[in-house]
Amino acid sequence: MKSLNPPLFDVTHTVEVCASGITIPERAQALLEALPVFRATEAQYRELGLTGQLFLLEESDAVTPAVDVDLMGVIYKSHFARKGSPSRALYEQIRMAPEYGICPLCGQRTVATVDHYLPQTRYPKLNLTPANLVPACSDCNKQKLASVPTRAEDQTLHPYFDNLGQDRWLVVEVQASSPPTIIFGVRPAAEWSPVLASRVHHHFRMMGLGGLYAAQAASELADISYSLEDVGGSAGADGVRQHLHGQFRSRYARDANSWKTALYEGLRDSDWFCTEGYRLIRIRRA
Template sequence: MAPEFGLCPLCGQRIVATIDHYLPQSRFPALNLTPANLIPACSDCNKRKLASVPTRAEDQTLHPYFDDLGNERWLIADIQPSTPPTVSFHIRAAGAWDEVLTARVRKHFSVMGLAELYVAQAASELADMSYGLEILGAAAGPDGIRQHLEIQFQSCQARDSNSWRTALHEGLRDSDWFCGEGYRLIRTHYPENV
């Protein structure tokens, strides 16, 4: 019950369904019931993590309650011109991170499959936004699209400066191609009754 909205703190997307042992109980039985070692998690993240034990600090995934990544923007969305627009997510190391923390964030991102998960979420978000963007673009042009995306970015950033939504809206806002024409290429048709 600890995670906000019941969402897995390891991915931030799926509903908590299990308890993950941060350090595997098979290797650290003395920590089996230690609260700091018990992480509410979705079953996908729990399965992805399995019982692997890193041999180097750089290979340790993040602990959602003890690792502080700060508020500097580090999750980045790149928008590539295509039909529909293509979004990819990557990590840009924050200035306050040392090499070990940077490696751990990248490891966590990889082990939990966050790039793929966020791309799927972003595709759904774009599909939901497309109709409204077409109407806005017809009325206010690229500047209106950019202003709308700026408001969405600010709103998302106020809650979580490094959510995939924050990164997505920032990437879309900063893409001249998307604001000028890409928003029209998300979906090629709408139902007649819309």
């Protein structure tokens, strides 16, 4: 759930570079002759993307009579994304765009591929459109599959068009248990529209972010359990809270809505955790 600057090149460039590496003359020519369709669809895509209405784009099974959905799949896989092809450099620019190589859809795992925001099997006119090509980890790519929204509320977030800002929206609930139970959730920002709020909730569910972040949080708690017990033993609950606040500030300064920011904020604000919960992280064996 990170925003990214869109690629600096357009579909004209990707098609021309891709065609330059196709050794079958008829295929390369058919791709180049389809440029007017690609350009028109790209313009419509950008316009609808800016208003959060990509769900309004019509599906199709072909680009032109000479270029159908199956051929576009072959062109993407065997030419555009193929290692050693002239257009592979463009693919890599998109894949490597996120900071530290972290997937913008989950903000946690490493980017492994380039995903079609609108699936290539249903929108072949967008197969080579840079604005439709998003860096993603393998898990997020699989979670999204080829689903197509029919309402604005059912759209996942688009890194090139959606920016959630710096307001705190990812939050944690700490439940009293041994070990403590950490539950992640979405708290919509005041300035979000109802549609955007629904989209963030939908993205959170579809990408399985609650479970992903909870697993990471459990590991993080295990890592800090000894230090919290040391702080609690010498400075009590106030010392634990101050320690957690320092960790929160450090994470917040880098990313206001990382799972670690939310975790340390939730732990800090939990009286139960600061008083006794931190002592229940490690399972004591008799």
